[in-house]
Amino acid sequence: MIRVLLIHDTCLLRTALATVLGREPDLEVASAPWQGAAAGYRTLRPDVCVVDMDGPEAGGPRGIGDLALRCQAPGGGGAALLALATPGRPGPLRRAFEEGALGYLSKNTSPDRLVEGIRHVAKGERYIDESLGHGFLEAAAMPLTRRELSVLSLAAEGASIGEIARSLHLSNGTVRNYMAAITRKTGARNRVDAIRISQGAGWL
């Protein structure tokens, strides 16, 4: 029996998907939103965690990083991570890769493929959806440094140059230089365009 914990923030959709997966004779399935991932992990002790990488919670403090730590902790049971991602958004794919996910599946696939993926990663085998191949190439070529991402995240929240500078202990000129580099590296026309491009790719 493979114990599966499904993490998705939309109740209607995760319940439906868990129901469909739960009809397989070899799967025992529970589901939770990201906020409830830790509690779900403790209760079920899953073999596989199927995680929705889109949405802001996946990258947050109770997101994929926290869940990966639980999977890897001594006595944690060593659950395998299977990431659900959207083709064309390399950011979430990269986050899943950095946290050691074993499987990667496009959300444009069928529940049957997901069942297949679960069985593979439960055996410790890597499983990668071919339609995500291009996304992996893009994810590898992430154009921005960690510092530039911090600057751009604050800008996307509406912070001014001065506010960003104070928040990151930089001079206004340095922040302007970062913004210019970000705009150039993302191929954007201006600051707003750089935010739009980076959000679309899921870097932010």
Place this chain on the structure above:
Amino acid sequence: MIRVLLIHDTCLLRTALATVLGREPDLEVASAPWQGAAAGYRTLRPDVCVVDMDGPEAGGPRGIGDLALRCQAPGGGGAALLALATPGRPGPLRRAFEEGALGYLSKNTSPDRLVEGIRHVAKGERYIDESLGHGFLEAAAMPLTRRELSVLSLAAEGASIGEIARSLHLSNGTVRNYMAAITRKTGARNRVDAIRISQGAGWL
């Protein structure tokens, strides 16, 4: 028998939800992405269209407006629209209301509630999820005019003041006045913040 057409852009999730709905003895269910909504409508001749209002396609040329026209066309069968919406995002709720949706359900609900909602709207009865009540109040109080939304949409795509002005046949000063009004009315700190707030609410 109630014929249900489920529109959602994520294959994995719409397939799972359609499978769960299809187990009800009185429901016949087909599903499609927004791009395939028209074809799905012609094939199934549904009594109820369950539509995901989030995502950019729902507001696009082949989105809710086009589907509503099909439902209302003479000989179109008069399918009822049941909108799936996210609490706290009044924009999509407002679009569904403007297109005459009969039912409104939060995505944080259970598949059972969705089945209940489908049966209600199939009888021509209004069905509104109480958890969306606050969203309706916000949707009614949409702060921006249609013109201001056009200006802000172009700004969100990265257009400069000059580009927005040329595109809408306005002077640069008029565009600046619109941007100032938008920033004030959304309670934003600046232009980027106004874009962020409006995208969060689903106005854009």
